[in-house]
Amino acid sequence: MLRSMYAGISGMKVNQTKLDVTGNNIANVSTTGFKSSRVRFKDMLSQNMGEAVGPGRSQGGVNGKQVGLGVQVAGIDTVMSQGMMQPTSRNLDVAMDGTGYFIVAKGALPESNAGGIAVSESEHTMSGGAFQVNYTRDGSFTLDHQGNLLTSDGYRVMGYAINEKDDKGNATGDVSIDYNANGAVNFVNADGEFGLKASNTLVPLRIPDSVHMKNSELKSPKIMNYVGSGKLNNDDGSDLLNNQPQIKIEEPTTGVYRGKESLKIEVKFMEKHQFINPEDKKLTDVDAAGYRVFVNGKEYGAIGCKVVIDKSGKIKGEDEFDGTTDNVANVITVGEQAVMPDADKSKYKWEFTLQPECDKKLRSFAIEKDGLVKGVLDDGTVTALGQIATASFKNQEGLKKEGKNLYSNTANSGVPTVRSGLGTPKDLDNGDGYGEMLQGMLEMSNVDLAEQFTDMIVTTRAFQASGKMISTGDEILQDIINLKR
Structure with missing residues (x-):
């Protein structure tokens, strides 16, 4: 009798865990870019009551006899399916339609591009830089008074500085972003003769009020x-x-x-x-x-x-x-x-x-599908302000949730693979497979309320049934005790 009671206890525990996860899913039904979770169960060790016997000349085979000792949690998985798109018409809202993640960071601002996070053009991995790096699907960005592109919690959005390239594909210079209080992003003509080339480092992006033409x-x-x-x-x-x-x-x-x-x-x-x-x-x-x-x-x-x-x-x-x-x-x-x-x-x-x-006032800006941020100046000139960087993982379900809609990589997620910047040679370009950035959109939570309510009903009943097993076992024990008067 005691085994059934303890099996009931294990059932209550795992169903309590599932109710916790279901409740968290329902609570985050309106959270931007939220990914729901699910709980999977597995049985515990079973006690053998009799060994299996193979068939012989005189009789057939006999199966083994086992009594299960309860249930346990097999895993809690993050469901990384794509959420629906919500139109917002806000130019700082960006939705990721695909498997990519925005790269955000905290840390001291670099004095130049060389102080950013280096990206290997061949391996597409990150190294260096004095930053605490995280990843997010939440593209509801903001600007501070210096024009820094930020998350709602102040994490800086990382990206590539943009240079002009010559007819051989080489950068004609090293465009750096000025992070002083009144600094302006240097002018880079977005309609140049030979196009644009991203730098090989990730730096915090800025969308300032004006664009400086000093180094053009x-x-x-x-x-x-x-x-x-x-x-x-x-x-x-x-x-x-x-x-x-x-x-x-x-x-x-x-x-x-x-x-x-x-x-x-x-x-x-x-x-x-x-x-x-x-x-x-x-x-x-x-x-x-x-x-x-x-x-x-x-x-x-x-x-x-x-x-x-x-x-x-x-x-x-x-x-x-x-x-x-x-x-x-x-x-x-x-x-x-x-x-x-x-x-x-x-x-x-x-x-x-x-x-x-001189400083040209920025009239408006647009974020293209590949993350290129283009500004329109007051004289109608189009300038490239930078390119938002994205990363992907071989096992995105292995990412660790850090709160604030942030993720960090783990030993099982693998290191991030950074999307190539503009102007990368074709044999080194890995731009496919990351998805597209949609300005004026936000990715909604992928929580399915109908599914969650159904799970909640089933889990509640399973919890009640496990509790009933304990009370039933108690009644049987009481009956056994009452045999002796």
Whole structure:
């Protein structure tokens, strides 16, 4: 009799566990990206009452006799089936339609891309970086006042910084994200000639109010030749002979120009036999507004900011006389039959810096299916702000729930496999199989209420039946005791 009572106890215990799991599933029916759990049972050790006997000449075989000693929990599984999509029309909501997970982290911000989490392009594994990394299906992201892309609990969303690539697929530079309070993401033209390439490290992503153009690379033609439309006069104010535009800014129109380099420009007085006073003749400042800038051979648009950095926002040059003139009052004197021999060598040398450095306001942004975050600036230019990274696991049921809709990998889930970034060579690209990111959507819980209520009814009855077994055993024991009066 005691065996049945203890079997009833084991039945109550396991069904209590199943009720706990069912209750948690029902409680999280509205939790974003929640994955339901299920409980499986298995029988405990059975006690042999008789051994099995094989068939013989005189009689047939006899099966063994066993009495079970109860039930125990076989496992609690996480059901990783896809949840339904809920439209939210919020641009910071992203649903993962597939088996991928968003990579989120806490930790000190890196000073540059090199301080991020390195991703092996061939193995697609992560290494390095001073971050506590977790994974989530909850794409209800937020922004703080610095533009950091975060989960609702402040975990930073990790992703790739984006560079422009050349015709050979190599990155043309190393675009870094500025994490200062007022820092802006550097400008990367999303409509470049050769496309985009992701960095090989994961860093916290930002969607700032503005985009900085300091490190953008200007290629041919970077500056159009400028011919002055004004006129030069003699010292007495009279017109020069053959008065045509005579001041020309020459070179450069080819090659690669980077932001902090200097550009030497010669201003030559082309005509001889004219009175020119180099102390008085200067180029008028040229306003940058309206000039065109080309990025990777394609027109970027009219400049609405400073091309040359100075407080007034105009192109300015400090004149440096580089030529020979008459030492008296620096005037080139011309007689009826006398021409100064070196007058044609007289020239001014202008040197200024072309730094397309300005902040463009971010009008809106969009997250594409591959995680690429594109921003639309106030002048209509489209810029790449980064690419949201995702990871997958060989055994996603082996992930450990950490609370806050977060998971961590375990020994049985395996290490995460990170999705390749943009511009990865085809033979190394593992982009298939992770799923697509759907902006303006959230993945709902995959809890099926009808199934959970049915399980709850069955489990409750099983719990009651196990308890009844104990009370029934008690009644039988009472009857046995009452045999002796």
